[in-house]
Amino acid sequence: MTVAVWKAVRRRPLRFVLSAWPLRCWAFVLSGTVVGFGVLLLLAVLLFVGIGLSVVGVGLVILMGVAVLGIPVAALERRRLRLVEPQPLLDPHGSLPGTGALPWLRTRLRERATWRELGYTLALGIVFTATGIGFTALLGLSVLLTATPVIVWVIAPDTVMLMPGRTVSDPVAALPGSVAGLLGLLVSAYVGGLLASAQVWVAQALLSARDEDLNSRVIELTRSRARLIDAFEAERRRIERDLHDGAQQQLVALSMTLGLAELELRGQDSGAAPLVARARSEARQALEQLRSLVRGIHPQVLTDHGLSAAVSELALRNPIPVTVDVDLPDRLPSAVETTAYFTVTEALTNASKHSGADRVTVVGRLREDKLVLLITDNGHGGADPVAGAGLQGLADRVAVLKGRLVVTSPVGGPTQLRVEVPCSA
Structure with missing residues (x-):
């Protein structure tokens, strides 16, 4: 598995800092911290409520909801990964056998991808949230130190304290803080790239479709096509049977009736005789065309x-x-x-x-x-x-x-x- 962020860092480390990669990595790590913190709170609430209500049975439903919580989180993460990974991840889930909540839940709980996504959700809520909070502190402190001269210029000098017991009296005296802040931003660029690479690597390992998922899709697709062909063949045979037993028999009866009518009119001086003969000929042609159509639908000789x-x-x-x-x-x-x-x-x-x-x-x-x-x-x-x-x-x-x-x-x-x-x- 290749990670675009890590590849950019290794290829040109100095150019990485001056590119758009640090900003994209910061956006990815910071947004992941917010998402992870929200997921962690939701998991804690659902587990607490589910265990508490498990004695009355409702808690089991909530705990099953915890099991499939990774599915929407994984869908969101696959979209969020586009910030730092140009190659999208394939959805590992297969098609559903029917509609409704119960078939959906039963199918998803049987898939290995659901449990991999739950594992990623736990890693996002615990590991990546903790590292994201530490990175947020580092980045925030670096930004504040870099902006120290501006802060000194805007507000009263005696309110800006670089270290305990020492205040800055003018913006020029705050320049060392800016230098420290720029060094902190430089470190934050590489740390953000490292954290983003680690999270992308874990996401590729747990959220992408594996060979077993793709194979199951191919098998299901093949079975689906076979079912469609079987349904089409059954419908074609039904149409053939209806035409053979229905319309064809009616045309045969019509042709016989017209033949009897032609016999009754034979020898009489009536203008209806040519019309009946013509109608019988057209009925015979329609019967031949219908028989040809029935043979085209499914020939009896094949059966x-x-x-x-x-x-x-x-x-x-x-x-x-x-x-x-x-x-x-x-x-x-x-x-x-x-x-x-x-x-x-x-x-x-x-x-x-x-x-x-x-x-x-x-x-x-x-x-x-x-x-x-x-x-x-x-x-x-x-x-x-x-x-x-x-x-x-x-x-x-x-x-x-x-x-x-x-x-x-x-x-x-x-x-x-x-x-x-x-x-x-």
Whole structure:
């Protein structure tokens, strides 16, 4: 851990005194003394009240409040550290599972960062407050001694006493006091830098996010994304079921009814017959479009027969000829099959629209418990994942299952997408 104040002192000690660092360090140490004193008083009151009322149960709630008192103090300290430390500290706390005081308290009490912040709060209230008071006395005395000639000039000379039994009679005689005060300010500059460096070092050790905190965030983020994907997949299947069992069946019934009406009007000289025939044709087209939409939402062949059959069925409907070679020993987990299917769907759509290819090959194998898909087209190449949202969307979809997408697309072609999805993710 690097401390900017200590680095400035070691690099150029003389220039440190003439820079803005001493003023920033003084502001940091003095404000920390005020904050620490207030925190110490609050801790003492809460502990006294909490222990006194613990016999009736209310004190336990107050004592839990003492345990989480370090959280707001740490948030304030991370802001106050910006006075002397340009690199901000990351908040070590993770996301909350719900709203309300009880979930917040339960989550925070389980985090190690909460107890580290409580330890820093105790150090701030006891150690740094005591050292800050001593530093305040040193700085205040140095300022008073430096301003002695001004004080002598403003008020009566016999009221200014440099030492017991000796008063200053004029401002010139007070100059030695100013020299002592300037020496005190010089010492205060380095002492303030030392105290600020020590407090920043302790804050970096106790208030910053550690690897374990970041790892827990990554795990929680991955789980959150997986939950979102599961919720999205469940909602998509619900829409598919509603369309299949509801709107599709109604269109089938409407088409049959119009067919019966067309039979009744056959042979009659009526202008309604062409209109009924036209309505039946439009109902048939709407039914075909709805079936295509349902297959796009979640194909039934994927659920019934697996990824190989679903990709083969997808290749038959693709405008560009597609050669499918997907050889899998067993059925894969549902999430892996769904991700792989829609990745192939999007890749074939992109190849049809943008590549200028006249042949696409899809190869799929299972290697070391990992599904590997190679989607290759003989188009003009030059595909850039950064330039558009299509390939980036594919990468995001695969990343949810801890997979990866590798795009190889030199100018002139061919373009190959390598998709790797762990089956154990």
